Amino acid sequence: MPEMNTSKVLNGKISNIQHFSIHDGPGVRTTVFFYGCPLRCKWCANPETWFDFEALKMAEASDCLAKEPLRPVLYTVDELVDQLMSQIIYFRNTDGGVTFSGGEATCQPVFLEAVASQLYERGIHMTIETCGVFDWRKLSKTMSMMDLIYYDLKHMSPQQHKIFCGRQNTVILENLIHLSQLGKELVVRLPFIHPVNDMPENIEAMADFIIKNEIKCSVELLPYHRFGEGKYEKLGLPKPSPCFKAPTTAILQKTINYFERRNITCFMDYSDGHPAAQMVK
């Protein structure tokens, strides 16, 4: 039974398992934060997933970084699935499920597929949050098992994308087209940051791309917040630039209106406590 063996020996690097998550998809969810990310967004809220795993372990051994939440843990497929299944009664009763997040879950494609397959067979609702930088051939099966996909689109300009996130957006745009053909519920997410991507040109380009490629999706605005800054301190990294700000209420409203005018559903979660969101409400 080679498959069973795989599920016992195949390891995934997980930076955190967050039970009782009520934001990342419907119902009560468990969000699995995968370790590692191909991007280096300058506003990242989970910078601990950037580090080289071995380097972190060594650093921890030398006691200069012994901060628990930052340290990834190795899980076998079975171990992770067991952890997730402990919540099944809440998933069933709340129409919730599991959300794969990160870092970037697609950085560990074999492990992710093994976990997703097990949950798929159990009928668990699955959501993935992805930055879109992955090899479509390796991930198409996994993506086809998802019920809901949150897809980050940080900037439409390849150059700007490279400046702020460390890579161009070519693969991201290609994969978005692939994904939209799966017919899954798709939410394109815009981490909304002034003065990075809140200008009209970027918004218009995004809408153009969605319409031109007939992508069936809604757009969610995620106004910038600084809740991740504590981690930078712990990791001994400089904090994100103080220039990054949440766009003004006026811009938020204008953007929502713009997408609506182009027949693209656009929303933000007013409950996430963001002062700007409170005001728009």
Add this chain to the structure above:
Amino acid sequence: MMTERIQRAKDAYIDTKPSICYERAAIWTESHKATEGESYQIRRAKAFKAVCETLPVRVFDGELIVGAIGEARRSGILTPEFSWQWVDKEMDTFKTRKQDPYEIREDQKAFIRSEIFPYWKGKSLEEAYLSRLPEETKHILIDTGIIDNDSKWRQAVGEVTPDYQDVLFPQGYRGIIQSAKDHLKTLSPSDPEAIESRTFYESVILVSEGIVTLANRYADALEQMSTTTADAVRKAELIESARICRKVPENPPETFYEAIQFVWFVQLGGVLSENPLALNLGRFDQFMYPYYEADLKAGRITPDFAQELVDSLWLKLSEWVWTISANTADFFAGYNQFQNLTVGGRKRDGSDGSNAISFMCLEATKRVKTHQPGLSVRIHPLSSEDFVNAVLDLVKEGTGFPAIHSDVTGGQMLLRAGYDPEDARDWSNCGCVVPHFRKTGQWTAAVNVNFGAALEYALNEGKSRLTDIKYGLDAIPMSDYTSYEAVKEAFKDQLGYLIEQSVVGTIAAQKLHAEMVPRPFLSTCIDGCMTKGKDLSKGGAKYNIGPVLTGIGIGVVANALAVIKKLVFEEQVTDMATLCKALDANWEGYDQLREQAIAVPKYGNDIAYVDDIAIELSNFYFQETTCYRDIFGSTFNSAFMGISNYIPAGKIVGATPCGRKATMPLSEGVSPYVGSDTSTPLAAMKSAAKLNHDVHTGGTLLNLRIAKSVLDTPKHRAQFGAILQSFFAMGAFHVQFNVVKTEVLRAAQKDPSAYKDLLVRVAGYSTQFVNLSTEVQEAIIARNEHQ
């Protein structure tokens, strides 16, 4: 919005300090002086009637529902027939004591000491109880905190739910008097078997005449007031109120207003008769709804006025102050009389019973924010979304209300206790979280049993680690244990001994209650007493269910045993001798070992390693408790509930192997030890649900704290409702959510270790507050304040 009248009444209530009123005690004493030699049944009935005939009648400003317990808006009464010694001893510190102080004047104290107490010397229940109790039992039962039942001999038992549905409303007291007379006609004075029944029926007539007289005296006063009131609106109100008092409780009520005034007269009668703990209102929404519906149909009432009446009742229920000793106040803190009122849930036929009155009750607690009634709700899988939402909206207010119960599990508990299925479905709560049926005589909080003490005696040769006094059974020195199993068995032996002594203390008290303090007035309220011709205290109720022994600290003991199992016998990082020294030293100088102990899995995190221990202990407690029978032949019942009892219970227990320091509180009900459920409330709920709630028919209690933000949008509220249903689907019985305020968040910043379980919603997810950086904590505090 409260009406202006309710706002005024509430302000007056808040501005009034709880005070002691001796009027009832004075009348009661004079009556007893005049009835020497008669049976206790008759003497108590005559005393009650005398109180009804002479207690000053007081109508407070603007009241719609009348009937006052004493001079002040918040009055407590004295019941020297139960105990006067503690009052005599503690009266001088009533005003200054920390928990639940009372106002009392010097002239009152002097009167009480010269005119009331001397008569009761040698005659009180307390004195009789203490003189009859075996020395061995007395050693661990009386004011020790090891096993505690002082509310069963320093106070009346209470713990009853008047049967408005089937007894009181259909008959009225005129009907009850007639029924007693009819029964008397069938009993021959020459029949020796019938003596007790005849006495009982005679006592019923006396108390019934009493309560009718009291109502008529209120009618007289209201009529009098109406003649001198210039305000036309108030005048009309007084005339209407007088009409109602003339009618009920003598006759069956016909309107919602009449029914609610009836309820308060019965409540008042119950208070004056014995100052009971947990004189419950039962399924108020069920028995009041037909009157509301009829009134609406006839155009006699508006929803607003009905709400105002419910609000008024909430204030009346809160006005009565339960007079208790400092010791009892530690166990039942907060002037709480435990007048439980249960709404929602299935009807007798199994269909959903929530109705407009259920919602009014939730609304009343939300707007009036009184600590009474103890509002409980029953939720079942088919409860309407609106009802669950209304419940959660009330949770969000942060008052701790309502206590939320599984309709299904409650029914299962009653089935196990031996009720017929329809009756089992018709349960309501007694006191706090005891599933209960109104046609029942039961001591639902007979004894508190300290699990922590039992563990201490197993680990300290039967002695208290704090005082070195021997209370438990003989036990080997801690260092001599050679296996985890042996420790566990030794704990069970000690717990078994505490259970046995609790039974001894309870049956002694039951005997005395039946003998000395029968309950003629409350017997009129309970189905079965009239048919059997027997007082409630003598087993007159339709059902007699065995007394409940409440286990305190199961979380702490499960954690402690897990530490011994893991650190001593599995990993051998320490040994029993070292652990014993650490406990003796209250962990001083053993910081590293304590850290290791704290790191061992704790109950409340959905970890089988320790949860399995809790399951085993709870099953043992159930089996052991149900081995015993009370004076009516009913088996004792187990419970894991709590009031504030885990705090005083902790005061007498030294350091425990789980890392807890000496005298710190134990764990509450089936709740995790404070701060040790560091996962999520979902994990805490799963751990708690693993204990077999359905067998602990005396109730189980889970308390969790959450931040308001967890409930802040309709979507989150809906999800939380589904979480609740999940908890109940696992077989659990009760949960109460404490929604924390900003002060608590501030306290958590100062002392993170005590608030490790405190959950808040951050940006879309919920996590432990103490784990967040200061900046994020500040952001959350700001948001909490914003809402």
